[in-house]
Structure formats: structure tokens, C-alpha cells
Amino acid sequence: MSRPVQLAEKIFLIDGHDLGWEQRTGSYLLAEEKLTLIETSASPSVPHILVGLKALGISPEEIRYIIVTHIHLDHAGGAGLLLEHCPHAEVVVHPKGARHLINPERLIAGARAVYGEKFDELFNPIIPVPENRHIGKADQETLMIGRNCTLTFYDTPGHANHHFSIHHSTVNGIFTGDTAGVSYPQLKNNGLELYLPSTSPNQFDPDKMRQSIDLYEQLNVDYIFFGHYGMSDCPGEVYSQVRNWLNIFVDEASMAYKQGSSFQEQVAYTKERLAARVSSILHEKGITQGHAAETILSLDLNVCSMGLIDYLQKQTRITGESAL
Incomplete structure (x- = not known):
């Protein structure tokens, strides 16, 4: 298993080995006073997250918030399982997505339609998030996780209607889930930065995606943290390519x-x-x-x-x- 990588001050990337692949889907640990994880990937990634926390000297009992940018299973499917290891944590989710974490039947049906026979191997178990352990965050609402660190949530549809992005005040970076596209770090050794839009079913809307990218540009962030995978310190290149x-x-x-x-x-x-x-x-x-x-x-x-x-x-x- 790969060790967590420090990307910025108090921000660490843990490889979830989603689908059994390295550098596919990552979870971000924000090492502030209220320890926070962004993205869980699917349940098979949870053991990798726990190992990553241990490597950083952090106990799961210390985690206070688990944030998912949206409720697709490769970003939030492991939330219920991870909560079982993090007894003091709450899941932060877009208001439109909360009910599907509490009752994931429709998420499961949608993923089965896409992944077929591989579904169980890739996603099980999918454990509901208890109703009393989630927090909804609407557009421009905030969450203070440290004395000098505030997270601001922005409604960013295009990939999904239940998608928000999270601006990190200290580093002036934004966690974009899938709305700012997918990065392929495997290609960087060949001198190619490739960022492709994520247009998966069934709420893809190109106009909304363009509007969300316009929002990122208006925020003038210095860093983009992708759900897939890692960080870019050249936001303009990301926007242009996507x-x-x-x-x-x-x-x-x-x-x-x-x-x-x-x-x-x-x-x-x-x-x-x-x-x-x-x-x-x-x-x-x-x-x-x-x-x-x-x-x-x-x-x-x-x-x-x-x-x-x-x-x-x-x-x-x-x-x-x-x-x-």
C-alpha cells in the first residue's frame, strides 16, 4: 500500500486504490483541529484509508468530519462503513444527496446498471449512513475546522445535481470532486497533463458544468484537488482543457x-x-x-x-x- 502524500500545509492525500488501481481515487485528510476527511471512495477503499490514517499517526476515533463532494459510489459509497470506524464523525453532504446516503437503494440500482456483474466486487458492502450522523451544506455555507481554516461549500452541478465543491481558505484551493474533470497522473511521467470532463449518467449537463467551471475561475483559486486524482497547481490549464x-x-x-x-x-x-x-x-x-x-x-x-x-x-x- 502506498503511503499518504503531503500536498500542501496540513493536507494529505491517501490513495484509496479504487477499482484496485493506484492513483485512481483519493481521500484527503485535512489535519486541522477538527480532523476532516474529504471523499471516501467505495467501501473496498476503506481499509486503505485506515492504513493511511495509521501511517499519519491518526486514530479513526479522532476524525470529526467526513465530507463527500457527491453521492456517487466511487466518492461516497464507503461513507457508512467508514463511519463505523469513526464513532465521533459526521458525514457532510449536499442537501440533495443526503437521503440517498441514508437509503442507498437507488444508488445501488444505478451502479449495478453501469457495472453489472462487477458491482459486488467493486462496491460492497454499502452501509446506510444513520440519519442523525449527517450534515447538509447548501451553497456558500461554511464549516470551521480550525482557528484559521474555514471550508466554504459551493453548489457545482454539471456532473451531478447533488454535487458541491469545497473551498479551503488557508491554501486557497478547492476540492472539485468530478465537476472540474478527471486528472490522469499516470501520464505525467510522459510529459502529458490530461484533464477530461466526467460526463457520466444520469445528471450530466454541459451548460451547468461550464457554469461551475466559471465559478472556480471567479474564485481565483491556486490549487485544484481532484476526486480522480491528486492536485494541480495550474488551474488555468485545467479549465482550458476541460x-x-x-x-x-x-x-x-x-x-x-x-x-x-x-x-x-x-x-x-x-x-x-x-x-x-x-x-x-x-x-x-x-x-x-x-x-x-x-x-x-x-x-x-x-x-x-x-x-x-x-x-x-x-x-x-x-x-x-x-x-x-
């Missing part, structure tokens, strides 16, 4: 939407198109097949393709005509 790729994703999906005659075909054509666009970037950097990021990118592009086609189908139903 905006550019978001346009590409929607344009390519629109073509695939016209090309296919069923949801499955439209998703397959979208993934094919997106994979070709991403592969061209990798090829320019001399990154060949078999790279460590290949499997992760393939999974992400498949899930993103589902969300894009789901969005286009909804737009067609709303307007009564083609979304193209």
Missing part, C-alpha cells in the same frame, strides 16, 4: 447519436470517436498501447459516453426534436 474537451465530447456524441439506432450503438460509436480523439493526443506524446492509463481511460470514456447519450436523449424528449 472546456475544450467538453465541446469535443458533446460534438462527437452528437454525431454518434445520429449514427446509431439504439442506445447501445450510440454509446459504442461515441466511445469509439472519443477514444480516437484521445489516442491522437497520446500518440503525439509517444504514448503507446499498454500504458498504465489505458485501462482507466477506456473505462472513463465508456461511462462518459453513456452520460453523453443519456443527455442527448433527454434533450430530444424535452424539445420534441433531434438534439443535434
Whole structure:
């Protein structure tokens, strides 16, 4: 197991080894007076989080807050299990997401639809969060976790409607979950910084995502802390790439939407198109097949393709005509 990495003053990244992969999903420990964890990943990541805390000399009993940016299982699926190890902690969640942590049946059904037979291996057990152990935080509400450290919560839809981002006053950084896209640190050794939007079903909305990115830009943060994975100290590069790729994703999906005659075909054509666009970037950097990021990118592009086609189908139903 990899050791926690210090990213900034009193901020440590613990690798949750989500899906069995290194540098896929991380939990952030904020080592303030009220010890706080941001993101839990799925339940199989909880043992890795506990080992990470031990390596930092912290007992789970000391954790006061567990914050989840949104309730998708790769970010919050382990919250109930982690609470069992952290008896003095409360879960902080977007008000629209709280009921799904308390009763996760719909979350489970949605994830089963995407991951099929692999669901149990990747996500079980999913334990409900007790109703008296959660705190909802609405747009621009705050939480003081240290004498000089205040967290401010911002409603940031686009990836999901139950998504907030958390601004950290001391370091002027923001924890963006999936709204500012996905970082692929596996590619940095090859000299490539790649940030792709996360357009998974079923609440993806490109206009809301652009508005949320505009908000990050207006906050003028110095650091972005991703759910997947790690930190960037070049926010402008992140915004530029995610905006550019978001346009590409929607344009390519629109073509695939016209090309296919069923949801499955439209998703397959979208993934094919997106994979070709991403592969061209990798090829320019001399990154060949078999790279460590290949499997992760393939999974992400498949899930993103589902969300894009789901969005286009909804737009067609709303307007009564083609979304193209």
C-alpha cells in the first residue's frame, strides 16, 4: 500500500486504490483541529484509508468530519462503513444527496446498471449512513475546522445535481470532486497533463458544468484537488482543457447519436470517436498501447459516453426534436 502524500500545509492525500488501481481515487485528510476527511471512495477503499490514517499517526476515533463532494459510489459509497470506524464523525453532504446516503437503494440500482456483474466486487458492502450522523451544506455555507481554516461549500452541478465543491481558505484551493474533470497522473511521467470532463449518467449537463467551471475561475483559486486524482497547481490549464474537451465530447456524441439506432450503438460509436480523439493526443506524446492509463481511460470514456447519450436523449424528449 502506498503511503499518504503531503500536498500542501496540513493536507494529505491517501490513495484509496479504487477499482484496485493506484492513483485512481483519493481521500484527503485535512489535519486541522477538527480532523476532516474529504471523499471516501467505495467501501473496498476503506481499509486503505485506515492504513493511511495509521501511517499519519491518526486514530479513526479522532476524525470529526467526513465530507463527500457527491453521492456517487466511487466518492461516497464507503461513507457508512467508514463511519463505523469513526464513532465521533459526521458525514457532510449536499442537501440533495443526503437521503440517498441514508437509503442507498437507488444508488445501488444505478451502479449495478453501469457495472453489472462487477458491482459486488467493486462496491460492497454499502452501509446506510444513520440519519442523525449527517450534515447538509447548501451553497456558500461554511464549516470551521480550525482557528484559521474555514471550508466554504459551493453548489457545482454539471456532473451531478447533488454535487458541491469545497473551498479551503488557508491554501486557497478547492476540492472539485468530478465537476472540474478527471486528472490522469499516470501520464505525467510522459510529459502529458490530461484533464477530461466526467460526463457520466444520469445528471450530466454541459451548460451547468461550464457554469461551475466559471465559478472556480471567479474564485481565483491556486490549487485544484481532484476526486480522480491528486492536485494541480495550474488551474488555468485545467479549465482550458476541460472546456475544450467538453465541446469535443458533446460534438462527437452528437454525431454518434445520429449514427446509431439504439442506445447501445450510440454509446459504442461515441466511445469509439472519443477514444480516437484521445489516442491522437497520446500518440503525439509517444504514448503507446499498454500504458498504465489505458485501462482507466477506456473505462472513463465508456461511462462518459453513456452520460453523453443519456443527455442527448433527454434533450430530444424535452424539445420534441433531434438534439443535434
